Amino acid sequence: MEGSSTKGSPSCAGCLNNIGEDDSISALDQEWHTDCFRCSACDCTLSKWYMERDGLLFCERDYWTRFGYACHQCAEVITGPVMAAGALRYHPECFQCAACGARVAAEQPYALVERRLYCEPCYVCTERPRARALRVLRVPAAALKDSEGRCAGKMAAMAGAVLRAALAVCIQLTCHRY
Numbered sequence: 001m002e003g004s005s006t007k008g009s010p011s012c013a014g015c016l017n018n019i020g021e022d023d024s025i026s027a028l029d030q031e032w033h034t035d036c037f038r039c040s041a042c043d044c045t046l047s048k049w050y051m052e053r054d055g056l057l058f059c060e061r062d063y064w065t066r067f068g069y070a071c072h073q074c075a076e077v078i079t080g081p082v083m084a085a086g087a088l089r090y091h092p093e094c095f096q097c098a099a100c101g102a103r104v105a106a107e108q109p110y111a112l113v114e115r116r117l118y119c120e121p122c123y124v125c126t127e128r129p130r131a132r133a134l135r136v137l138r139v140p141a142a143a144l145k146d147s148e149g150r151c152a153g154k155m156a157a158m159a160g161a162v163l164r165a166a167l168a169v170c171i172q173l174t175c176h177r178y
């Protein structure tokens with residue numbers, strides 16, 4: 001504190017001790033002992049890469065366990081591209097029609113009725129006067145925001161595609177009502 005060198009050795013953001021000659025990593029605008037750079041949940045050493053949320057470090061697995069979405073179809077955590085239907089999230093390969101089992105691609109229209117997903121042909125066949133249940137056809141802003149994480153460029157692109165698909169289906173289903 002007496003003005004003696006502050007610039008010689010930065011302190012480790014993990015253990016707060018000086019780093020000195022020890023191996024260190026620069027991340028999150030701080031320095032860390034290589035050995036102190038760990039997942040805040042399981043304490044594993046993060047060597048290759050890391051995820052960060054609110055200033056906490058996570059390994060990939062813990063990050064997705066905590067902040068990832070569980071697929072509405074298979075209940076597994078989604079670690080790659082996400083398909084969104086209303087508040088529900090799906091693996092792209094799980095984004096299937098509940099009636100015929102056909103996979104619904106990002107650019108295809110779909111309908112979400114009582115938390116079940118239908119391809120457009122099936123929806124049209126079973127359409128009832130409750131089309132108002134379809135107001136869930138949109139991608140909430142949160143879905144797009146959560147795509148901002150590191151290594152998530154692909155997801156952001158996918159979310160855009162989903163949004164476009166959702167808008168397209170809104171228009172189409174509106175037409176069907178008349």
Ligand SMILES: [Zn+2]
Pocket residue numbers: 012013014015016017032033035036
């Ligand atoms: Zn340390």
Ligand SMILES: [Zn+2]
Pocket residue numbers: 039040041042043044058059060061062
């Ligand atoms: Zn972990």
Ligand SMILES: [Zn+2]
Pocket residue numbers: 071072073074075076090091093094
């Ligand atoms: Zn799934």
Ligand SMILES: [Zn+2]
Pocket residue numbers: 097098099100101102118119120121122123
């Ligand atoms: Zn179908």
